[in-house]
Amino acid sequence: MTTFEDPAVPSEPPRVAPWNNPSVRAWVYQVVVMGLVLALAVYLINNTLTNLSERSIRTGFGFLDREAGFRMGESIIPIEPSNSYGRAILAGFLNTLKVAILGIILCTVVGVVIGIARLSRNWLVQKLATVYVETLRNIPILLQLFFWYAIITGTFPNSQEAWKPLPGVFISKSGILHAVPVADPAHLWIGIALLVGIIATVFYGRWVRRQQQETGRRPPLLGPALGLIVGLPFLVFLGFGAPLAWDLPVMGRFRFTGGQEITPEFLALWIGLGLYTAAFVAEVVRGGILAVDWGQTEAAGALGLRRGLVLRLVVLPQALRVIIPPTTNQYLNLTKNSSLAVAVGYPELTSVTDTTLNQTGQAVECIAIMMAIYLAISLSISGGMNLYNRAVQIPDRR
Amino acid sequence: MTTLVDPSAPTAAPRDNIGVVEWLRTRLFSSPGNTILTLATLVLLWFVLPPMANWFVLDAVWWAAPPEVCRAAEGACWAMIHEKHRLIIFGRYPYAEHWRPFVAMLVLIGLIGGSTNRRFWRRELAVAWAAGMVVMGVLMWGGVFGLTFVETALWGGLPLTLILTTVGIVVAFPLGIILALGRQSQMPIIRTLSVVYIELIRGVPLVSLLFMASFMFPLFMPSGVQISSLLRAQVAIILFAGAYLAEVVRGGLQAVPRGQVEAARSLGLGYWPTMWKIVLPQAIRMVIPGIVNSFISTFKDTSLVAIVSLTDLMLAARQAVGDPAWRAYGLEGYVFIGLIYLIFCYLMSRYSQRLEVQLYTGRQRL
Incomplete structure (x- = not known):
């Protein structure tokens, strides 16, 4: 009788020489790669230290406390040349945030409008939107910044003959000057009233939704919301006796005094970044809307929803899922592209760090600070967007 | 007796071919909202296009001229x-050697253009690229074949x-x-x-x-x-x-x-x-x-x-x-x-x- 091997009895694993064992090999490869990377790092650091000591360049972050000595064109926080490098870099970082946030708002508004216009049934509107997208996204952003800067400083009138589109607003080569309300203690309370109004609206909105789900009737939302957000602060404003004094820009002998200034550098950067990124956002929006199956619209119509509700309740929530991840990328690109401000002279992070680098010669530290801050901005924007993305994702599709 | 549709009878032309009026109607004036949109866009264009045309073309200085001529003109200074x-x-x-980067550029554009054709996606393309790179390097740097460095x-x-x-x-x-x-x-x-x-x-x-x-x-x-x-x-x-x-x-x-x-x-x-x-x-x-x-x-x-x-x-x-x-x-x-x-x-x-x-x-x- 022949004996068969019993398949149920586990046979011994095949004997493999260690150099043929995949997991051993994997570790060997990894150790080798890690070793190479470390060797390269040690080599570069060693060279750098040698070079630094040869050129007698200081190391360390002590320079951050030293006096910067350069003047910044504009800043959100008060800054003087006698302030430290650290404060200058902080002011630059805040300027980056300012242009990034305002740019994101501009590119979203323009991008959504152009994206929808690209899908318009109106031939003229659709073609114009196409021309916009194809032109702006195919020209380097740096060139567009130079272009806007040249338009503002080259074709706008001198401050003496500034355009006055509105009372208290002056547009000229040196930017936009506009009136600002004089600070008043009432402003704090108006701000608080606005905040209260917004929070109350959120709660009221939730109540409206619950009512609708329970009773099938939808209480009015828009009127009360407007009343809370606009009316409440306005009542507070009136309650304080309507304190409204304007700090008007006044033309002196050579230049304006008073008012708030928007510099041409900021304006060029903001318009340039906003309009350039809007072309990409428009394509994302168009793609997102096209990605929603036409059947969804038809089904919603068959259920008796009005056109506006079809868009708001059926198409947009589905389109947003497609739109959000690539839009985040565009926001990130805009923030990173704000580093091109160095070319038009807007004092943001890159430009301030570059000046610091040139004055102190401490390239390694300066570039490390710059990269670390950009990395932190990028990671926090993409992190925040990931959270939001998870919130709007269809729950049962995981 | 039932009447059947006569297949040889002419049917209406597809909408696209109907004519200018119909084309305008369907694409620009299909609804009141659409008409308003079209008119608003036309007004916008009326304000933007003529000044642009003036600057770019009509008032521009087109041919070689000293800067003084440009200063007198209203439009662009081409x-x-x-x-x-x-x-x-x-x-x-160097000015006298401009033909070299020009030829190098043509070689590069030719290579890129050739690579866009899917018929050429073969091993020979890599060889062509390598050869092209060498030619470009020689042209740009020079220092050999009597070209100045x-x-x-x-x-x-x-x-x-x-x-x-x-x-x-x-x-x-x-x-x-x-x-x-x-x-x-x-x-x-x-x-x-x-x-x-x-x-x-x-x-x-x-x-x-x-x-x-x-x-x-x-x-x-x-x-x-x-x-x-x-x-x-x-x-x-x-x-x-x-x-x-x-x-x-x-x-x-x-x-x-x-x-x-x-x-x-x-x-x-x-x-x-x-x-x-x-x-x-x-x-x-x-x-x-x-x-x-x-x-x-x-x-x-x-x-x-x-x-x-x-x-x-x-x-x-x-x-x-x-x-x-x-x-x-x-x-x-x-x-x-x-x-x-x-x-x-x-x-x-x-x-x-x-x-x-x-x-x-x-x-x-x-």
């Missing part, structure tokens, strides 16, 4: 372009922009493939290294990398070793494009069905043969449009080397309008190079869109 076009296109390259510091203008882009993408491509494979790898250390590299580079602006290249690379080198600013910027562009290409290639790798890898492994192929012969050919084929888009981005991004003082098309134009006599006509210079960038990028993006359609045929989403 005479500036006429005067400065060689400086804008070739930068500071021109150092890289003098290279400039459009040829420099094209060289930075092409060399950048060609060298970044293998880097991108290795990083993409590393990111998909089972080995934790290799995967971590790849992820850190890709996210680090993608998280910072190119300008900061260019600053790093121009200020820190000299410190990295052993003392006494100099590297030219062209090479430094080129390395920064390669490192940058590599991270972005890695993500493009990863998209392709993820789209190759797992069964392909399993089938290859069960045939006894090791890791590299599996990747090289089975996975990558399919993955890369799928992401060719993405690679073309990376090429376009890199082409636009090379304009940033102007910030670290490399005389590419952008800085050459800036230098041309820096001439005191022509200083007032910066806008014309920007429009001119804007058109050059626009034409190149637009053609490439149309090509990428067409390719996407062609390559997609017959493949189902899996």
Whole structure:
């Protein structure tokens, strides 16, 4: 009788020489790669230290406390040349945030409008939107910044003959000057009233939704919301006796005094970044809307929803899922592209760090600070967007 | 008796062919809202187009003229372009030798143009590229065959922009493939290294990398070793494009069905043969449009080397309008190079869109 091997009895694993064992090999490869990377790092650091000591360049972050000595064109926080490098870099970082946030708002508004216009049934509107997208996204952003800067400083009138589109607003080569309300203690309370109004609206909105789900009737939302957000602060404003004094820009002998200034550098950067990124956002929006199956619209119509509700309740929530991840990328690109401000002279992070680098010669530290801050901005924007993305994702599709 | 539709009777023409009036009605005035939109757009155009036409064409100075003539004219001063076009296109390259970058540029454009034709996607294409690169190197540098030597510091203008882009993408491509494979790898250390590299580079602006290249690379080198600013910027562009290409290639790798890898492994192929012969050919084929888009981005991004003082098309134009006599006509210079960038990028993006359609045929989403 022949004996068969019993398949149920586990046979011994095949004997493999260690150099043929995949997991051993994997570790060997990894150790080798890690070793190479470390060797390269040690080599570069060693060279750098040698070079630094040869050129007698200081190391360390002590320079951050030293006096910067350069003047910044504009800043959100008060800054003087006698302030430290650290404060200058902080002011630059805040300027980056300012242009990034305002740019994101501009590119979203323009991008959504152009994206929808690209899908318009109106031939003229659709073609114009196409021309916009194809032109702006195919020209380097740096060139567009130079272009806007040249338009503002080259074709706008001198401050003496500034355009006055509105009372208290002056547009000229040196930017936009506009009136600002004089600070008043009432402003704090108006701000608080606005905040209260917004929070109350959120709660009221939730109540409206619950009512609708329970009773099938939808209480009015828009009127009360407007009343809370606009009316409440306005009542507070009136309650304080309507304190409204304007700090008007006044033309002196050579230049304006008073008012708030928007510099041409900021304006060029903001318009340039906003309009350039809007072309990409428009394509994302168009793609997102096209990605929603036409059947969804038809089904919603068959259920008796009005056109506006079809868009708001059926198409947009589905389109947003497609739109959000690539839009985040565009926001990130805009923030990173704000580093091109160095070319038009807007004092943001890159430009301030570059000046610091040139004055102190401490390239390694300066570039490390710059990269670390950009990395932190990028990671926090993409992190925040990931959270939001998870919130709007269809729950049962995981 | 029932009457049947007579098939030989003429039917109404399709709507598109009905005529101008019908065309206008359906496309511009189909509803009251649409009509208002059309009229509003026309009013906007009425305010924007005539001044633009005046500036660009009607009031412009078209031919060679001294700056004084331009000052008298209302519109654009194209005479500036006429005067400065060689400086804008070739930068500071010696004037008498301009034919060399011109021929090099033609060779490069020919190679790129040839590579867009799918009939030429064969091994010979790589040979042609290698030969083309050698020819371009000889033309640009010189120093042999009786050509005078021109150092890289003098290279400039459009040829420099094209060289930075092409060399950048060609060298970044293998880097991108290795990083993409590393990111998909089972080995934790290799995967971590790849992820850190890709996210680090993608998280910072190119300008900061260019600053790093121009200020820190000299410190990295052993003392006494100099590297030219062209090479430094080129390395920064390669490192940058590599991270972005890695993500493009990863998209392709993820789209190759797992069964392909399993089938290859069960045939006894090791890791590299599996990747090289089975996975990558399919993955890369799928992401060719993405690679073309990376090429376009890199082409636009090379304009940033102007910030670290490399005389590419952008800085050459800036230098041309820096001439005191022509200083007032910066806008014309920007429009001119804007058109050059626009034409190149637009053609490439149309090509990428067409390719996407062609390559997609017959493949189902899996």
